[in-house]
Amino acid sequence: MANQEDIFKKVISHAKEYGYIFQSSEIYDGLSAVYDYGQNGIELKNNIREYWWRAMVQLNDNIVGIDAAIFMHPTTWKASGHVDAFNDPLIDNKDSKKRYRADVLVEDHVAKIEAKIDKEVAKAAKRFGDAFNRQEFLSTNTRVLGYRQKADGILKRLGKSLEKEDLADVKALIEELGIACPLSGSKNWTDVKQFNLMFGTKLGSTAESAMDLYLRPETAQGIFVNFLNVQKTGRMKIPFGIAQTGKAFRNEIVARQFIFRMREFEQMEMQYFIKPGTQKEWYEAWKEKRMKWHLSLGMGEDNYRFHDHEKLAHYADAAADIEFKFPFGFKELEGIHSRTDFDLANHEKYSSKKLQYFDPEENKSYVPYVLETSIGLDRMFLAVFSNALQEEQLANNTTRTVLKLPAVLAPNKAAVLPLVKKDGLPKIAQKMVDDLKWHFNVAYDEKDAVGRRYRRQDAVGTPFCITVDHQTLEDETVTVRHRDSMQQERVAIAEVKGVIEKAVAIKEWLKGV
Ligand code: ATP
Secondary structure, three states: OOOHHHHHHHHHHHHHHOOOEEEOOHHHOOOOOOEEEOHHHHHHHHHHHHHHHHHHHHOOOOEEEOOOOOEOOOHHHHHOOHHHHOEEEEEEEOOOOOEEEHHHHHHHHHHHHHHHHHHHHHHHHHHHHHHOOHHHHHHHOHHHHHHHHHHHHHHHHHHHHHHOOOHHHHHHHHHHOOOOOOOOOOOOEOOOEEEEOOOEEEEOOOOOOOEEEEEOOOOHHHHHHOHHHHHHHOOOOOOEEEEEEEEEEOOOOOOOOHHHOOOEEEEEEEEEEEOOOOHHHHHHHHHHHHHHHHHOOOOOHHHEEEEEOOOOOOOOOEEEEEEEEEOOEEEEEEEEEEEEOHHHHHHHHHHOOOOOEEEOOOOEEEOOEEEEEEEEHHHHHHHHHHHHEEEEEOOOOOEEEEEOOOOOOOOOOEEEEEOOOOOOHHHHHHHHHHHHOOOOOEEEOOOOOHHHHHHHHHHHOOOEEEEEOHHHHHHOEEEEEEOOOOOEEEEEHHHHHHHHHHHHOHHHHHOOO
């Protein structure tokens, strides 16, 4: 089996080769941690966004959407705490001159300990075969328990030190664990410092009148400042939610791992306004609801896990991540945060405007509490794409590269292929494309042997190939080939739309959510 690094390299090169993701400004050698989406990438990205939006806004009676501007009044970021507290702890290696996030260095160290646990589990599973009980093994095996204790201890200490802003202890921890620069192996570290992640810019044409602004580092604040506008004009009753998707910007210290950590990225966030005191139950409810949404895509239950936060952000009283198994291990995909009344109360204070809800049942006004779900669209893209990319060994000793995207998300739902470029077959195929394109994206391909065209569509992730052949001329049927099973069936032209629609309809996928 190829190692993690090789798999990840394949993901990146496949994304480029098939028009999914390009390095930004590539002809100028690119811009670090900024990426462009190509002709297939934009379709997949739009489909993920729609899958989220429909589940959030369309299927919940009490959630509505907005689209706030990226620029916001600068006091927003004072009130939200981002000016003072949106920092990451950075550390430099004196020998390699490389810069790292101190917390990430420690977390990577912990991931290595966790990998040892996985190894023990794999060994035991092999030894015990069918009789293997994973849960029991994890809770009784002394070696595993030792690793677990060590990992938890390190994370706890890191969380505590970061919370207290005890940066000296973060450095001490890095030294005690003997963490070396991954590039040079050197353990010669500077002190740990805080670094603010917001990008500054200016509004206005003259130097004197220009106003200092920030590019928003999260979309959430656009929702908070519009909370009363939406509540009043929509006559919303608590509990209710406001959803938004849009760009966010962070000057990340180390931008690695492709589109996992970008400097310009997109978020899909929902703020749920609730009665103070009910945050625990809504926190649990949204954790469960969001996990169900992820599982509905059928990307494997084992690829997800919850991770409860030790260190809470400046605004939260409880927080958990939904982590996904990326090619480089389990990492945060989505955050679920109980934000209390931190944001609204601060905006009240800084704006001197009341941001309260009159509760007719309680007959009083209060600042609502907020439960947030926040997922990175690009990160979700990476989860879907990397999980889908597979090399399959076929019976005839060849391999095929196939992108097993959930059909509901695939850029093209079908490709129509005339078997040969003559005998009137292209005309029929083209007519099918013209009919089907009113319902979903369809591609047309007549170049090369049909087997090669199948492989091309497999690699780009198209769930169905429809082949028009000589039999079509006789009985108006075509071959429908399924991407994942490679099975083919004969279907009447008139029924093709129905077959595909059933497989790709959002309704079919979201039914269980
Ligand atoms: P991390 O710990 O990875 O830096 P975070 O905890 O700062 O992430 P949040 O502020 O909770 O992230 O943001 C919510 C979501 O936005 C994350 O779960 C992630 O999916 C996405 N996200 C955050 N930063 C980035 C980034 N630099 N590039 C791409 N997606 C991001």
